[in-house]
Amino acid sequence: MSKRKAKDAQLPVGECITELQRILRERLCHQQLPDKPEGVEAQHKHLLELLKRTAVHGESNSVLIVGPRGAGKTMLLKCVLRDLLEEKEIQKNLLQVHLNGLLQTDDRIALKEITRQLHLENVVGDKVFGSFAENLAFLLEALKKGDRSSSRPVLFILDEFDLFAHHKNQTLLYNLFDVSQSAQAPIAVIGITCRLDVLELLEKRVKSRFSHRQIHLLSSLTFDQYLDQVQTQLGLPDDFPDTVFAEDWNDSIKTLCEDKSVEEVLQRHFNSSKDFRSMQMLLMLCLSRVSVAKPAIKPADLLEASRLCFGDAKANMLHGLSILELCLIIAMKHLNDVYEGEPFNLQMVHNEFKKFLQRKSSSMYNFDQPVVMKAFEHLQQLELIRLADGSSAKQQREYQLMRLMVDNSQIMEALQKYPQCPTDVKQWAMSAFG
Missing domain, CATH: 1.10.10.10 (Winged helix-like DNA-binding domain superfamily/Winged helix DNA-binding domain)
Structure with a gap:
């Protein structure tokens, strides 16, 4: 088939809608990572260098990523990890432990989760440890390679970091920061929090072991950029199977974003929250109304979706x-x-x-x-x-x-x-x- 014919090949509307729903739902629901995070290039570079030093050179580090909810802290970290793990050697060697303050509500649960994520349940067995520090030291010792000379680097990612500060005696934080400072094993401790005063929550002995590195993310999004993001989030890629449908869809989205009533709705959302997740929730509600009978998003769909988003739950x-x-x-x-x-x-x-x-x-x-x-x-x-x-x-x-x-x-x-x-x-x- 010639290139021209391939370009002009049109799929049935039903297939186009199914493919459209698949692409956009993946983008909106699974929070697909951008190829390059916009507006946080300096923070991305800083964090990537920091983690590379741990992954490649075995240097221990600790850092806090601070910013309001929806500013892109998790997105930044995921983009950095994706870029970091592109190298096969790092991917094979680097271990990750993901903890969340909402789930690991005390140090005992956190330690169990660390053991599970490092696949060391069999190594620990029925051993009884005198203290938390002893248990953690044993886990890190167990990660040493065959020659017993070098440990595999471990990234400890603590989401909702401020909640770990409420644990009794802050034992987990103390021991993780202590290991990262004393170079017993190559580890990087990355805390993610939306509290600007998080350092005030740390005890003196914990604070003294923390490197005091902080990466701040503040949403500097303007309304025009927000509108562009809405258009980008709803746009179809160039490699969509049916180019005619994709062009029509992208034109309809452009027209939608230029509509005055739509602009007012989006302005209201922008003023109440610049959070990307709330924007994606709004767009997802619009997308759910697209079907073969109605193959485009209309201003009325956005108004209805906005009404549902702002609905008073009480x-x-x-x-x-x-x-x-x-x-x-x-x-x-x-x-x-x-x-x-x-x-x-x-x-x-x-x-x-x-x-x-x-x-x-x-x-x-x-x-x-x-x-x-x-x-x-x-x-x-x-x-x-x-x-x-x-x-x-x-x-x-x-x-x-x-x-x-x-x-x-x-x-x-x-x-x-x-x-x-x-x-x-x-x-x-x-x-x-x-």
């Missing part, structure tokens, strides 16, 4: 409450208005509810005390109410002081959307006094 939760639970929330709203936000207890809420029943003289909402108590507990489980500061969980249930975690506007919005909400309940909520 207000949505109120839609699923029973009438009794909704009445208790309204009673709490009136107590908040009367007592200017002071905490309340179940007894006060129940009395407020009874006042409403007496006025309506309706037997429809008559519930026994245990049923009301159960509804109150359910609201607490949903975290729509919580114990007030200083109130004890040991107190008798009826007298525990609580606070309402939704405001009046959220309650009123939920009432408008509540399916078949009784008129008298709506009127009670709207009345100035309970």
Whole structure:
């Protein structure tokens, strides 16, 4: 087939949409790494050199990558590791241990995870160690090569680094930094955190063993760059099987980004968060509406996706409450208005509810005390109410002081959307006094 014919070859729309969905979902859901990270070239170079010194020359290092959520800290590290592991020798020799402060909540769990990731469960067996340091030293010793002279370099990547600082005595951090400083084994400790004051959390003995190297990532993205990124994220590559479809799609995306209403939606997202993941979530919601019957993203799709992204989770939760639970929330709203936000207890809420029943003289909402108590507990489980500061969980249930975690506007919005909400309940909520 000639080149011209190959270029003009068109696939059925269904196949094009399937391939489009595959490419874009991989990019948006699996957070495909860019070929070259933009705007962080200096940080990329610095980190790559640092890790190369550990991987090639066996030099120990420690470094913190600091920046707000969504600034690209993990993306930067993954790009550096990808570039580092391009060399076969490094790939064969380098070991990685990934820990996360949200998962490894104490040093015992962290040590177990280190052992598992280094595949040393059989080596450790049933051995009993006197201390954490002894155990870690044994693990690193076990990584020595056949001639026992040189150890394999290990990268310790600590995500949510600040949470490790809350571990008892900061034993894990102390020992890792101690090993990296004393050159017992070639290791690099890389911490990822969004807390700028993270060094203040470290104990003196831990801080003295840390190299104090920090790589800062701050989002300097402008709105024009943000728009370009949206276009790039939704664009199809040049090697797409059907060039005509790809060109049409890319033109439609360009037109979409120039639409005034779309620009306003994206400006709102940009102002609330420059986080790439929230942008990808928005675009993913748009992409899910693309089908053979509708092979393009329209401004209305983006508006709907934005509405879902900015949806108030607490207000949505109120839609699923029973009438009794909704009445208790309204009673709490009136107590908040009367007592200017002071905490309340179940007894006060129940009395407020009874006042409403007496006025309506309706037997429809008559519930026994245990049923009301159960509804109150359910609201607490949903975290729509919580114990007030200083109130004890040991107190008798009826007298525990609580606070309402939704405001009046959220309650009123939920009432408008509540399916078949009784008129008298709506009127009670709207009345100035309970």
